[in-house]
Amino acid sequence: MTQVQIKNPIIPGFNPDPNILKVADVYYIAVSSFEWMPGIRIYQSHDLVNWEFLTDILTTQIDLRGNPQGASIWAPQISYDQGTFYLTYTDVKNAHGPFKDCHNYLVTAPTITGPWSDSIYLNSSGFDPALFHDPNGKKWFVNEIWDYRLTTSNKSAGVVLQEYDLQQQKLVGKVYKIFNGTALAKTEAPQIYLHNSYYYLITAEGGTGKNHSVTVCRSKTITGPYVLAPNSPILTASDKPNSPLQCTGHASLVESNTGHWYMVFLTCRILDHDYHILGRETAIEEVYWTKDGWLESTVDGNGPDLTPTIEISETVQQVLKLDFEDNFDQEQLTPGWNFLRVMPDSSWLQLRETEKQLRIYGGESPASTFNHHLVAIRQSDFNYIAETELNFTPKTFNEFAGIMLFLTNEKFIYLYVTYDEQLGTVLRLMKYDQDQFQLEPQKVTINKTPLQLRIVGHGLSCAMYYKNPNEQDWHVFKEAIDTRFLSGGFTGNFIGISVTNLNQTNASYADFDYFNYRVLSDK
The missing domain is CATH 2.115.10.20 (Glycosyl hydrolase domain; family 43)
Incomplete structure (x- = not known):
């Protein structure tokens, strides 16, 4: 044979x-x-x-x-x-x-x-x-x-x-x-x-x-x-x-x-x-x-x-299909999404069929092991592009929503839209590695949403980008982010969208227009 x-x-x-x-x-x-x-x-x-x-x-x-x-x-x-x-x-x-x-x-x-x-x-x-x-x-x-x-x-x-x-x-x-x-x-x-x-x-x-x-x-x-x-x-x-x-x-x-x-x-x-x-x-x-x-x-x-x-000793050729896409335009989420510790209910996760959007209400912090409102997929390749578009109007610094790399509640990177008392709506980046919490000082003023967010991963690093939907080119938020700390333990890294409200659970929400994940190569 x-x-x-x-x-x-x-x-x-x-x-x-x-x-x-x-x-x-x-x-x-x-x-x-x-x-x-x-x-x-x-x-x-x-x-x-x-x-x-x-x-x-x-x-x-x-x-x-x-x-x-x-x-x-x-x-x-x-x-x-x-x-x-x-x-x-x-x-x-x-x-x-x-x-x-x-x-x-x-x-x-x-x-x-x-x-x-x-x-x-x-x-x-x-x-x-x-x-x-x-x-x-x-x-x-x-x-x-x-x-x-x-x-x-x-x-x-x-x-x-x-x-x-x-x-x-x-x-x-x-x-x-x-x-x-x-x-x-x-x-x-x-x-x-x-x-x-x-x-x-x-x-x-x-x-x-x-x-x-x-x-x-x-x-x-x-x-x-x-x-x-x-x-x-x-x-x-x-x-x-x-x-x-x-x-x-x-x-x-x-x-x-x-x-x-x-x-x-x-x-x-x-x-x-x-x-x-x-x-x-x-x-x-x-x-x-x-x-x-x-x-x-x-x-x-x-x-x-x-x-x-x-x-x-088999005769069938192998085809790996690792890309993932959800435009939130069906009655149910595309199979393959994951949630932390409990299945979601309509109190915090809603598919808006008319608007073709996914609405996520703000949950606890990403460090929580109870009600962190994260919708995520497995990272299946070292080189990838993950992208989403969100509509969000935060009113305080305790309200934020965006895209994240998540290994555990003690290891994650979060690119998020939030509110700043001096600048209004801004884009920020946080990184948490065990007891080491790092809040990037960089703040990008966002005049209005929707806003598109992108993560590009290459091996043990990634870069973060953003742009308005009507813009052609992506703006760099931060390049060469070390992701080695997103390793170890029993699980692998996940990529997803999340909404947080530290003032009051489920009191605010963000609407997401799509999420897609594309493998860049097999190397």
């Missing part, structure tokens, strides 16, 4: 913890969403090469307001059995100190697009849950277990297994400790597969940073004992410092329509040795079963460097 070259990552930008499922001739990948709503994004493919956003699963019933940064929705797993889709996920309420307050849930649906059931609570002993449907009719639930007594900073203590009763909708019977982990430690992301009469347990170890790895063990019985593969870890970039793909781990398996096996996994593209502003992305690698019944990757611990372009 002729192999085809594809480029990793196959799903660029913040799309971590990929879990893959094949039903009939369709492939699905679920990814973590953390504090961003809608929760748990699903991508679809018919060829394993080209992926498109299909749907989100957690859309209405989840309220993450107040959850700490980097917590909330972790590690979804999708499965299918006898006409029903199953999805497990963790809602992490605390991830600091010796404790990890995390609650594991299950939802079900007749189709991947729903309707999805209410969440069924299962346990809280650890995170990264998964459901395995044994051909003998039993269902088994696995998750990482957290032990606050450990003296290490990461207190993952291995993997536990318990039977799930479908009729009672709860876990029943004995809890089995099936894997203690290896010396790599930080064991998480357990997935069970049955192949050639062996139960295979795949886990992520080494943490989600540069030591991230994929380990494999197996057993003749699902409750163990499990034997570690002699070639574990089967995937890691920890010994490949020059590889363009780093932090590889958190993997899952699928057999393709052509009979070949593939592993999708988390990865990061790092610039200048330390900065991955796009966050953790989804990549793919072909894997093989050895004569001894173990999994083998072409980029294992003793293999070559991981390269962005690989060959796989």
